[in-house]
Amino acid sequence: MKTRITELLGIRYPIFLSGMSWISVPMMVAAVSNAGGLGILATGPMDPEETRKAIREIRSLTDKPFGCNATLLMPGAMANAKVLLQEQVPVINFALGKGDWLVREAHKYGGKVFATVVNARHARRAQDYGADGVIATGNEAAAHGEAVTTMVLVPSLADVLDIPVVAAGGIADGRGLAAALALGAEGVAMGTRFMTTRESPLHRNYKALSIQMGVTDTLYSKRFDGIWCRVLKTEAAEKALKRRIDLLAAFVNSRDVARQMKMPYGKLLIGILASGWGNAMKMANMANGFKAFQLATEEGDLNRGLLPVGQATGLIHDEPTVAELVERIVAEARQAREGLAARLD
Amino acid sequence: MKTRITELLGIRYPIFLSGMSWISVPMMVAAVSNAGGLGILATGPMDPEETRKAIREIRSLTDKPFGCNATLLMPGAMANAKVLLQEQVPVINFALGKGDWLVREAHKYGGKVFATVVNARHARRAQDYGADGVIATGNEAAAHGEAVTTMVLVPSLADVLDIPVVAAGGIADGRGLAAALALGAEGVAMGTRFMTTRESPLHRNYKALSIQMGVTDTLYSKRFDGIWCRVLKTEAAEKALKRRIDLLAAFVNSRDVARQMKMPYGKLLIGILASGWGNAMKMANMANGFKAFQLATEEGDLNRGLLPVGQATGLIHDEPTVAELVERIVAEARQAREGLAARLD
Numbered sequence: 063m064k065t066r067i068t069e070l071l072g073i074r075y076p077i078f079l080s081g082m083s084w085i086s087v088p089m090m091v092a093a094v095s096n097a098g099g100l101g102i103l104a105t106g107p108m109d110p111e112e113t114r115k116a117i118r119e120i121r122s123l124t125d126k127p128f129g130c131n132a133t134l135l136m137p138g139a140m141a142n143a144k145v146l147l148q149e150q151v152p153v154i155n156f157a158l159g160k161g162d163w164l165v166r167e168a169h170k171y172g173g174k175v176f177a178t179v180v181n182a183r184h185a186r187r188a189q190d191y192g193a194d195g196v197i198a199t200g201n202e203a204a205a206h207g208e209a210v211t212t213m214v215l216v217p218s219l220a221d222v223l224d225i226p227v228v229a230a231g232g233i234a235d236g237r238g239l240a241a242a243l244a245l246g247a248e249g250v251a252m253g254t255r256f257m258t259t260r261e262s263p264l265h266r267n268y269k270a271l272s273i274q275m276g277v278t279d280t281l282y283s284k285r286f287d288g289i290w291c292r293v294l295k296t297e298a299a300e301k302a303l304k305r306r307i308d309l310l311a312a313f314v315n316s317r318d319v320a321r322q323m324k325m326p327y328g329k330l331l332i333g334i335l336a337s338g339w340g341n342a343m344k345m346a347n348m349a350n351g352f353k354a355f356q357l358a359t360e361e362g363d364l365n366r367g368l369l370p371v372g373q374a375t376g377l378i379h380d381e382p383t384v385a386e387l388v389e390r391i392v393a394e395a396r397q398a399r400e401g402l403a404a405r406l407d
Numbered sequence: 408m409k410t411r412i413t414e415l416l417g418i419r420y421p422i423f424l425s426g427m428s429w430i431s432v433p434m435m436v437a438a439v440s441n442a443g444g445l446g447i448l449a450t451g452p453m454d455p456e457e458t459r460k461a462i463r464e465i466r467s468l469t470d471k472p473f474g475c476n477a478t479l480l481m482p483g484a485m486a487n488a489k490v491l492l493q494e495q496v497p498v499i500n501f502a503l504g505k506g507d508w509l510v511r512e513a514h515k516y517g518g519k520v521f522a523t524v525v526n527a528r529h530a531r532r533a534q535d536y537g538a539d540g541v542i543a544t545g546n547e548a549a550a551h552g553e554a555v556t557t558m559v560l561v562p563s564l565a566d567v568l569d570i571p572v573v574a575a576g577g578i579a580d581g582r583g584l585a586a587a588l589a590l591g592a593e594g595v596a597m598g599t600r601f602m603t604t605r606e607s608p609l610h611r612n613y614k615a616l617s618i619q620m621g622v623t624d625t626l627y628s629k630r631f632d633g634i635w636c637r638v639l640k641t642e643a644a645e646k647a648l649k650r651r652i653d654l655l656a657a658f659v660n661s662r663d664v665a666r667q668m669k670m671p672y673g674k675l676l677i678g679i680l681a682s683g684w685g686n687a688m689k690m691a692n693m694a695n696g697f698k699a700f701q702l703a704t705e706e707g708d709l710n711r712g713l714l715p716v717g718q719a720t721g722l723i724h725d726e727p728t729v730a731e732l733v734e735r736i737v738a739e740a741r742q743a744r745e746g747l748a749a750r751l752d
Contacts, residue, residue, distance in 0.1 A: 181622075214547050235562065372559075
């Protein structure tokens with residue numbers, strides 16, 4: 063295949079693995095890059111040393127381009143992002159913050175930078191400070207999409223940007239890839255679909271649920287981690303919808319986060335409280351969400367876990383290997399192209 | 408073009424005009440059918456005699472196939488639907504109710520029946536009792552979509568149905584048409600895009616707003632007419648979001664509805680109250696929504712009016728004639744096909 067994304071990054075297929083915490087680990091990243099796509103490492107749950115180790119592990123598993131994400135809103139993201147620059151990772155994908163300095167530094171060694179965006183304002187700003195592309199997250203996506211859906215967001219961004227758009231949200235097969243390209247995207251990012259593959263470390267309890275559940279089986283709310291977030295509709299998620307924020311749990315969970323990031327907890331807590339009540343509540347929500355996501359992903363906990371998934375979970379019916387999946391998607395997209403050609407004559 | 412929809416209905420392009428109250432009037436219906444698509448008359452605001460007159464007017468303006476809708480939840484819908492059968496309209500598009508009897512009666516004279524659906528359960532049921540196709544309404548659509556977006560709803564329905572799927576929601580140009588076909592649809596229905604055409608009777612105040620506003624400028628809530636409904640984000644709509652239901656207004660507005668339908672009001676009111684408090688509140692909400700939609704559409708009232716629009720309103724930048732628009736969409740879809748062909752090689 064040949065799109066602006068395959069050309070820009072030197073990859074075979076314009077298919078990204080979204081950087082999903084506890085899922086987009088080195089083995090998954092390498093599997094997607096080796097299959098011809100672009101794996102993106104999730105650095106959210108890691109401290110700088112773990113991030114460095116993970117990047118080196120990816121490099122031991124593949125000689126293909128890969129990416130790493132940087133969720134700038136999260137505590138510790140800055141320190142991790144600096145490691146990405148030191149290690150000169152080929153692609154950096156930042157979200158929830160301003161990545162102008164990342165663009166500046168990455169361009170020095172020839173790295174490419176993608177901004178994850180949900181609207182034209184953020185996308186234009188990223189283009190203005192030199193980002194190489196955007197990942198446009200539609201409402202149907204796992205976790206943090208906003209109101210605008212892929213069907214509308216992608217063409218609206220393609221209309222106003224010069225840099226290429228990668229579509230995220232609602233894509234699980236070759237029909238979705240073909241549709242995204244028709245809408246003006248130059249590639250796709252998939253999270254939910256890659257989550258249920260042989261190589262994915264997602265706990266088998268949730269792989270089984272992802273295969274069983276339908277397109278209506280997600281919930282979308284600010285109650286899960288403080289910002290608009292889509293998760294699998296389990297009993298635990300329905301309970302979380304009704305619950306008010308549990309500050310005691312947030313206290314315990316934020317200590318977990320600090321420990322995971324190897325940050326001094328006192329400093330973290332003071333920093334958060336000093337940033338104002340609104341921000342502290344946001345961080346409390348995030349800490350609880352973070353813990354619930356980890357319990358689902360790693361431990362398969364059906365009572366306290368929450369799994370971010372997109373509506374595309376309803377389009378998933380099997381657990382192929384990453385390589386099988388990528389080849390199948392490309393074949394299906396070509397089939398969709400033939401169907402389209404015949405029908406549009 | 409040639410899809411299962413063009414073959415089934417004997418039309419040139421698989422492009423439907425959605426049946427929008429006060430907009431999909433005979434002249435608009437005929438314009439879309441004459442341009443090669445399928446116009447669908449909105450019967451919601453009419454009594455049986457007006458419906459009959461409108462159908463005859465369409466027949467005086469075009470010899471092409473056309474459709475009429477029947478929103479079965481609305482008071483008076485049954486009486487109107489019987490007129491559609493008597494007049495043997497080529498296509499009946501029903502929504503918000505069970506249309507098995509419509510299918511049975513329409514098939515007697517060779518009419519085709521499409522069910523508007525938002526999920527697989529309704530779609531399968533419609534297929535089981537003989538509907539000829541479904542119109543799948545995604546979350547991004549004007550008015551009454553549910554949570555699942557076009558990108559996901561269309562392939563999920565195409566996977567489980569034998570009858571063809573028409574995609575509605577998020578489509579305003581040829582990229583959208585090509586994408587919908589790639590996803591497995593056999594055609595598209597457009598409301599928001601057709602609303603802003605030369606022939607459309609939408610008040611110029613709202614045509615101007617539709618052209619100006621962006622993809623994020625819609626609101627989606629149950630507050631507008633009692634069920635999930637997407638409208639243009641105006642000050643009036645933001646106020647409506649915060650307001651509790653106004654029962655006095657509902658009383659006045661429901662009298663308007665009754666007058667418009669030429670239904671005896673006392674009987675209507677008793678029927679509604681007898682159906683229980685929940686249903687009465689739903690009807691009260693609907694009466695208020697109905698009035699606000701009419702004020703926007705016909706009178707251009709920016710203070711009290713509400714205009715149902717889809718997110719695709721942000722993709723609209725001009726006011727072409729219906730014929731120009733249809734030809735442009737087909738040309739753009741063919742262009743998207745060429746782009747896709749080159750990129751998927």
